[in-house]
Amino acid sequence: MNLTLKKIAEIVSGQLYNTDGELIVSDVSTPEDATKDKICFIFDKKYYNNIKNINAAAIVVENFFADVDTPQIVVSDVQLAFVRLLNKIFLERQNFYKGIHQTVVLGKDVVLGNNVSIGPYCVIGDNVEIADNTVLVCQIFIGDNVKIGKNVVIYPNVTIRENVTIGNNVIIHSGSVIGSDGFGYIQRNGKHIKIPHIGKVVIEDDVEIGANVTIDRATIGSTLIKKGTKIDNLVHIAHNVEIGENVLLIAQVGIAGSSKIGDNTILAGQTGVTDHIKVGKNVIAGPRTGIVQDVEDNKIVWGTPPIPFEEQKKISVASKRLPRLLIEFSKLKSKVEQLEKLLLKFLK
Template identity: 40%
Template sequence: MKLSHIAEALSLAWEGEDREITRITPAQDPAPDALTFAQEKRWLTPLPADAVVAIPDKLKPHLAGRSALITPVPALDLARAGELLGMVPFQSPADISPAGAIDPSAQLGANVRVGPGAVIGARVVIGDNSVIHAGAVIHADTVIGADCIIHSNAVIGADGFGYEFVDGRHLRIPHFGTVEIADDVEIGAGTTIDRGRFGPTRIGAGTRIDNLVQIGHNVQVGRHCLIISQAGVAGSCVLEDYAILAGQAGMAPHTRLGQGARVAAGSGIANDVPAGQTVSGWWAIPHRENLAQVTALRKLPDFMKRALKLMNRFEGE
């Protein structure tokens, strides 16, 4: 397709030469017949003069003669352009596979699709247009809203990690709770969401959970949160709306992220994080404070050398 035809189909503006586009590529692999994208000025620098790039309006002054698709969301519209060009995205199951195991008491809404090897337990409710990929396990009494995506090997509603130490033994506490997942939630491959000990574990509408995430029993996740790969959320934690928990971050039990709070990758949360605050480090502290400490730590060897010189001079006197 011509660049102008892609722009017209997506209701976007374009600039430069009206090039023929046959494919999309990452910025690291540009080509004259490919459409790539740049989110920041520094991404444009290594691109050749014949690159065709999807950019936000603020980068127009830095095109340096390159052709461009002008879009407020370059990555999203790059994907939409790929669909126009006939590129095939990751495929969902087409219908309900006969190789799945679905309990007769489960209630599946309209246009629900289930991949081979998926297991859907007793009294599970799944809303319209939701997709359960191959090998996912949805345990009994789980409720999943409409337009949700559960990727392969996710486990929803398994027993939580609850024990009491009595007479030298760890005794299991039965978990009678459930899991409630609101509309338009996506749960990544290999992620586990435990059922509540008594009440439900809840995931709010629009939340995105990456692969290999652990959500403990009775966790309450708000709307439009992001929880990224290998993060761990211990029992009874709360993530308010729009909170972000980055990769390999962990929350201790009963801690809370306020609305819009952000936790940097690899951080540990032992105390509540106020709304809107960004924290990092182990244990996590306000991000700017953590950066100041890291900077000071890097300067420590040089500081010690200078201090020893001063000490030696005074001792010599």
């Protein structure tokens, strides 16, 4: 990266100590891997007692250490400072194709904003609108009547089917499919008859969609992902689902059709939600939770069916004692049977 400490302090909104700021650093490291050309962010207080021995070019901390000679950048929030610097490095390392590559296939009546970049082998359907500063990296399919907002980045091998709307500042990672057919059938005479899905997908601003995510279009109406939501890799969102604002969906979550997930909710890895379920706001569901009934606002749940987290923890701890308890129960049962025999003899 090759940045001076002065420039880094500017990026992270920090105050310099023990340096004129002209020292150049080339990378970011952990305290354990620090060297004299790297800067180190001190998140954990466990390093405070040994901070003098961190062999870094500079350290970023929330409080100045007067007895430490190492150059220091003091910030109000080390984690936020770390994210700001990484974002700077990340943006500099992005090397997208600039302009419209000669291999791109453009449909009829496509409208492109200012500074749009479309890389090799992308296919753009008819009546597509792509707003300013958006990047389609390469090998991307965009169906008819799709609208994509400003400052969007779409990585290779993404498919966006017809009639999808994507807001501003959205990131879609490789392999994801947006607007695929929903999974819906009716049964007649022992056969599965497909229900056509003619609805839309709407993705609002500031959403990030991980790799190999599938979001199905609605039967009618819209499948909706509201602003600020972040979706991890390998998540499936079925037709007519509504995801609230600032939701976190962790890897391998599956949400069945027409369910609604409230604002600020977190569904941990491999959680499943059955169809037509309502999960409230500010809910946290532990890993592998099976949500088969509505969950009220502000609940922390775990298990199948979901129960309060603390109760499920007790059940999990108790279940580990079951083998020993079964042995003890068997011994106790044997003793009771012996006592019953003795009692019968006594009564005779």
